[in-house]
Amino acid sequence: MIESDKKYVIGIDFGTDSCRALIVNVYNGDEVAVGVSFYSRWKEGLYCDVRNNQYRQHPLDYIESMEEAIHAALSDLAGEEIASICGLCFDTTGSTPALVDCDGIPLALNPAFVEDPDAMFILWKDHTAVHEAKQINTLIKERHLDYLIYEGGTYSSEWVWSKVLHVLQTNPKVGDAAYSWVEHCDWMTGLVVGNTVPEKMYRSRCAAGHKAMWHEQWSLPSEKFLSELHPKLGAMLPHLYTKTYTSDTKAGVLTAEWADKLGLPEGIAVAVGAIDAHMGAVGASITPGVLVRIIGTSTCDILVADKKEIEDRCIEGICGQVDGSVIPGLVGFEAGQSAFGDIYAWFKEVLAWGLKSVPDGEMKQKILDGMLVELTREAEAIEPTHRSIVALDWLNGRRTPDADQNVTGAIAGLTLGSHAPEIFRALVEATAFGSRCIVEHMKEQGLRIDSVHAIGGISKKAPFVMQTLADVLNMPIRVVRSEQTCALGAAMFAAVAAGIYPDVSEAIQYMGTDIESEYRPEEKRHIVYENLYKKYLELAKLSENIKSIHD
Ligand SMILES: Nc1ncnc2c1ncn2[C@@H]1O[C@H](COP(=O)(O)OP(=O)(O)O)[C@@H](O)[C@H]1O
Ligand SMILES: O=C(CO)[C@H](O)[C@H](O)COP(=O)(O)O
Structure with missing residues (x-):
């Protein structure tokens, strides 16, 4: 044109x-x-x-x-x-x-x-x-x-x-x-x-x-x-x-x-x-095979596929498949996490509780504004090991796989020596593990994922989160400009x-x-995360059981 x-x-x-x-x-x-x-x-x-x-x-x-x-x-x-x-x-x-x-x-x-x-x-x-x-x-x-x-x-x-x-x-x-x-x-x-x-x-x-x-x-x-x-x-x-x-x-x-x-x-x-x-x-610019992840307070994961590729298959455990919901003529699929950045915001709130009786002022605001940046700076310096704290990202329920808003989050492996940046790192890893669950679930259901594109606030302002995501998924993640x-x-x-x-x-x-930009997975870390992911899945099972006790 x-x-x-x-x-x-x-x-x-x-x-x-x-x-x-x-x-x-x-x-x-x-x-x-x-x-x-x-x-x-x-x-x-x-x-x-x-x-x-x-x-x-x-x-x-x-x-x-x-x-x-x-x-x-x-x-x-x-x-x-x-x-x-x-x-x-x-x-x-x-x-x-x-x-x-x-x-x-x-x-x-x-x-x-x-x-x-x-x-x-x-x-x-x-x-x-x-x-x-x-x-x-x-x-x-x-x-x-x-x-x-x-x-x-x-x-x-x-x-x-x-x-x-x-x-x-x-x-x-x-x-x-x-x-x-x-x-x-x-x-x-x-x-x-x-x-x-x-x-x-x-x-x-x-x-x-x-x-x-x-x-x-x-x-x-x-x-x-x-x-x-x-x-x-x-x-x-x-x-x-x-x-x-x-x-x-x-x-x-x-x-x-x-x-x-x-x-x-x-x-x-x-x-x-x-x-x-x-x-x-x-x-x-989504096309078939590209998973677009909108990463912000929550995540939405969107795929499209040719109708011929899907035929009459019904994909289970996601938030729907709809003819034309993304691109007219293609089937659109939605999945996601009910909380992502909101989990970091929650942890910040928990830590900020101690400031509640401090009168509002420049210093207090500076601490609050810099909290996630400071947590990130220290968390980034911690190398994950198979003994790391493991957390579960269901703080706002679970959207995918299999929506259930009654399930809750969890943190395991705490000791008296656990400090805030370590817990923050576990929460970041938990959001990445939740993402991996979705990717694996979509693949198991026969949906093709050749590459991952990221958009949304976190993809721009949180490189540590994005790198962790690439390491856990063991896939490069491309950030859209x-x-x-x-x-x-x-x-x-x-x-x-x-x-x-x-x-x-x-x-x-x-x-x-x-x-x-592109975040490429680091092999060494991915190996550690393979192990921690298994623990994440164990924790998920435990949390489901606790839910059935409460029900
Ligand atoms: N430095 C940071 N590291 C990690 N997460 C951050 C950081 N700064 C903000 N966030 C998170 O980003 C989320 C907001 O994402 P954004 O995409 O801007 O909003 P929305 O989802 O409403 O469009 C908040 O949940 C917040 O906790
Ligand atoms: O559930 C949704 C889509 O199905 C929401 O629209 C989406 O998750 C909103 O997120 P954000 O705060 O990032 O705009």
């Missing part, structure tokens, strides 16, 4: 903590501007209850951060450059659903529910619906239904039906007011194209297939099944959807109202949204929706980023 004129698209990535808006040149993938905005209510810890695994986000946080991030990005562009923006696409975390009224408005935007966490978006990592996930799994098993064959065999408390059922069962006031539900990625798209009516809005194939048990053979689960779980759940079905859309579809155009609020040109194409990790994989790979993937889909490219594979060809 010859650059005849400047043309830009905008990818908007809603992560766990912040919204990022990335403006990209459609002809060469140059990332010309970026804006970031942290969710203000979330930052203050509002509507969350960490001890009970409750994580909620207010829709106003999303709207305000979107406006701020886009305006920040646009402030680096000249007027004629802004006028050359021709497409937009969202990616968000998922499953992050909210209950809505008949106009598709999240109930928390209704003055009656403005402070009710159950009326807000229920963040992917909220595990308040563990009981409801169990109910769903039990009913599917009892009725011998097929709903989970493309979902890895287990329905998770991180997914939409568990979360909606939980609110219906525990908060009748919100439940009675609910007409339907939306995923975050679909609501953002519907909002800016002026189509949030639950029955009419465009629903993402990616979110529906991986999180809502949607499959083209049966659409969503039946009204009979849903009603058995809760009458209101069945009553919602007619207000949901039967059709889903891949992100190369144009969901509509930017309305005058939102063009004005966001400072973007009216009428530009808006693509159907998707889950962040899946768009990140596209931004990392873009700082905003999820937003870049969304921008690629925006370019397709705007008609610049016929499909996303061609968009990847012109807009793709390259590899900035």
